[in-house]
Amino acid sequence: MNGTCxxxxxxxxYNEQEVIETTYRRLTSVLESIGESYELVLVNDGxxxxxxxxxxxxxxxxxxxxxxxxxxxxxxxxxxxxxMDFASGRAVVLIDADLQDPPELIPEMVARWxxxxxxxxxKRAARKGETWFKKVxxxxxxxxxxxxxxxxxxxxxxxxxxxxxxxxxTLSSMRENSRFIRGMxxxxxxxxxxxEYVREERFAGETKYPxxxxxxxxxxxxxxxxxxxxxxxxxxxxxxxxxxFIYLLVVLYQRLFTDSTTQGWTSLIVISLLFHGITLxxxxxxxxxxxxxxxxxxxxxxxxVADRVNxxxxxxxxxx
Ligand code: UDP
Ligand code: MG
Numbered sequence: 001m002n003g004t005c006x007x008x009x010x011x012x013x014y015n016e017q018e019v020i021e022t023t024y025r026r027l028t029s030v031l032e033s034i035g036e037s038y039e040l041v042l043v044n045d046g047x048x049x050x051x052x053x054x055x056x057x058x059x060x061x062x063x064x065x066x067x068x069x070x071x072x073x074x075x076x077x078x079x080x081x082x083x084m085d086f087a088s089g090r091a092v093v094l095i096d097a098d099l100q101d102p103p104e105l106i107p108e109m110v111a112r113w114x115x116x117x118x119x120x121x122x123k124r125a126a127r128k129g130e131t132w133f134k135k136v137x138x139x140x141x142x143x144x145x146x147x148x149x150x151x152x153x154x155x156x157x158x159x160x161x162x163x164x165x166x167x168x169x170t171l172s173s174m175r176e177n178s179r180f181i182r183g184m185x186x187x188x189x190x191x192x193x194x195x196e197y198v199r200e201e202r203f204a205g206e207t208k209y210p211x212x213x214x215x216x217x218x219x220x221x222x223x224x225x226x227x228x229x230x231x232x233x234x235x236x237x238x239x240x241x242x243x244x245f246i247y248l249l250v251v252l253y254q255r256l257f258t259d260s261t262t263q264g265w266t267s268l269i270v271i272s273l274l275f276h277g278i279t280l281x282x283x284x285x286x287x288x289x290x291x292x293x294x295x296x297x298x299x300x301x302x303x304x305v306a307d308r309v310n311x312x313x314x315x316x317x318x319x320x
Contacts, residue, residue, distance in 0.1 A: 006036035007110065009093045010083030012076050013055070014045040016097040018204035020054045023097050024065070030103040034110060040065045041083045046073035059309045067309040074303045076208070077179040077217070080159060082303050085172050086311065092168045094159045094181075098202040101160035108195050109162040118190035121154065121161035121182075122197050129201025141218050145183075148226040153186045154194065161185065175302065177295045180221035187225075223292055230289060233282045240275070 009027060013020065024040070031038045044052045044067060055067045068082050080094055091113055095101050101122055109120040127135055142155050159181050163171075170188045171181070186192075209217075222229065254260055 004037070005039050005089045007031065007034065007038040007091050007093065007106075008041055008083075008087035008089030009038065009095060009106070010041045010043065010080060010087055011095055011097050012043045012045055012079035012083065013047060013051050013097045014073060014076070014079070014208045015047045015049045015051060016205060016208075017047075017049040017051050017054055019098050020051065020058070022203070023099055023103075024058055026099065027095075027103045028062075030106055034107055038064060039087070039089060041068065041087050042066065043068045043079040043083045044070060045075070045079040046070045056309060063310055066311055067307070068305055068311075069307040069309070071304040071306040075213070077159075077181055077220075078303050080181055081171070081179060082305070084168050086308075087168065090165050091162055092165070093162045096158075096160065098205060100200050100202055101158065102197060102200065105160075105195060105197050106162070112193055112195065113162055113164065116191065117193045118164040118167050119161060119185055119188075119192040121157045121185070121192065121194050123154065123194040124156045124158065124199045125196045127199040130199075137214070141221075145218075145221055145225070148222055148228050149183070151183055151186050151225050153183050153225070154192075157182060157194070158199075164190070166190070176224065177300070177302065178220040178224050178292050179302075180217065180224050183221055183225050219288055220292075223288055227289075229285045232285060236278060236282070240278070 009031065011023065011027075016023075020042075027040060031040075042055050042065065044055060052067070052069055055065070059065050059067050066086070068086055070079065070082070074082075083094070084092055091110070093106055093109065095103065095106075105122060109122075112120045127138075139156075142153075145153060146155065163185065167185065167188055167190055171184055174184055
């Protein structure tokens with residue numbers, strides 16, 4: 001059956017035991033209403049709870065449900081990548097397990113795809129039940145990213161989207177470790193459009209994206225799609241040299257034409273602190289890039305699969 005189904009729906013799961021049954025039921029009723037063949041590719045990203053067991057139970061009763069079981073937690077973007085590697089549909093939908101993105105939008109996405117679009121992403125008209133902190137940081141991040149990159153990454157979208165097989169294959173051929181799928185889809189090009197929706201509250205469980213993971217994802221996004229931060233050192237260096245030169249003239253003037261030269265402790269301390277701060281921050285920026293270059297240079301597999309359920313043969317595109 002590999003390679004022949006109409007639609008694949010990829011769902012990454014990390015400690016989602018409270019939501020799986022409901023998510024499965026809602027997705028199934030929506031997908032059955034489309035009236036075409038489909039598969040549900042559930043990726044268990046090293047959950048510590050009963051996620052894997054529950055999914056195995058569902059797999060046993062429904063052959064359209066497939067499980068990819070990671071050997072440990074590899075992170076959301078990697079889990080989605082694995083799901084795309086193993087998905088066989090002519091179109092692939094990415095959706096979170098917590099139903100914050102309504103499965104009922106999928107038929108609309110399919111309709112746009114049938115009109116000839118290759119990517120249909122969900123655009124958040126509003127976000128419900130998220131803290132003001134998350135809303136403000138997300139809005140700031142998207143705008144910062146937009147100003148830094150030349151890739152046109154749409155504002156206020158998540159990974160909830162439908163992609164044609166050719167887009168999915170393009171992404172599967174990109175094996176970088178630092179993955180920011182939204183950006184990679186924009187980079188890939190093709191005909192893209194969107195449908196708008198209201199992002200709901202997570203209906204059970206807690207967010208699996210603490211601040212640390214959000215910062216990591218933001219840094220991955222920026223470093224993968226922009227080298228502007230690296231140029232910061234040059235720009236700042238130039239500005240500070242210019243300021244330094246002006247101050248040099250002032251000091252020389254004071255030395256030669258006035259008798260007020262022994263002051264200056266404050267300015268020395270200020271300059272010293274300021275310059276050390278800037279130098280260390282810029283070293284940090286360099287570190288972010290060098291660290292990622294190092295990670296990529298190792299060319300490790302993106303993920304390790306411990307087990308697969310309900311898959312017939314290993315597809316060629318999957319490079320574990
Ligand atoms: N997720 C994952 N691995 C992780 C963290 C999250 O597979 O390390 C999954 C999670 O199960 C969910 C999706 O990624 O299906 C989005 O996570 P979440 O809803 O917690 O993020 P938020 O909506 O709060 O940004
Ligand atoms: Mg969520």
